[in-house]
Amino acid sequence: MGKNLRRISHGWIKLWVLGVLTAASWWTIQRLAVSIERSSCPADLETLTDLLLEDLPSYANRLIQRARKPDRTPYLSTYVIVAGRPEFKPLTLNGRQYKPVLPDTSKQVFFTTLERQYNRNHVVEAQNYHWLFLTQTQDGWRLVLIYTQFGSPSGEKPPTPPQETSSGIIGQAIRLWLRDCRAGAIRSQG
Numbered sequence: 001m002g003k004n005l006r007r008i009s010h011g012w013i014k015l016w017v018l019g020v021l022t023a024a025s026w027w028t029i030q031r032l033a034v035s036i037e038r039s040s041c042p043a044d045l046e047t048l049t050d051l052l053l054e055d056l057p058s059y060a061n062r063l064i065q066r067a068r069k070p071d072r073t074p075y076l077s078t079y080v081i082v083a084g085r086p087e088f089k090p091l092t093l094n095g096r097q098y099k100p101v102l103p104d105t106s107k108q109v110f111f112t113t114l115e116r117q118y119n120r121n122h123v124v125e126a127q128n129y130h131w132l133f134l135t136q137t138q139d140g141w142r143l144v145l146i147y148t149q150f151g152s153p154s155g156e157k158p159p160t161p162p163q164e165t166s167s168g169i170i171g172q173a174i175r176l177w178l179r180d181c182r183a184g185a186i187r188s189q190g
Helices: 002-039 045-067 169-182
Strands: 078-087 107-118 123-137 140-149
Touching (some): 045 107, 123 169
């Protein structure tokens, strides 16, 4: 009878441990699902852009720091302070491309960045204007092209003509951010 009682209590302990492990696994799966939901790259362009512009200055500034030569003094560096004011109304591209370069599925986003350069005696600010083309692929959003008009620090002159800047700091920062977004490393707001 002692052996049977031991077997029964041993069986109940195993069942209890199994129940605890099952509950813990379920809880872990639920937390993982919530985490994935919060960190998945949004399919909606406006939500994606809000998240991108919030993180863009830090991504760009890290690239600037990595690209800076060690012998260059820090007070001659440029920093991206803020990115914002997105607009989503696309410009028509029909008749503007001799040979189509942009896919029909590309989406256009216009936004600005405020950048500062710290010199020895003063701070120089410039507002730059960006025309971003994104496309959504099976695995997420990708940068197609970006054009930038660089603003005059004094504001007395008009911005430069648009220049293709996909390989520039902002273009590279957007590519890195989109890569991180596709990998689920960007936490959404909320």
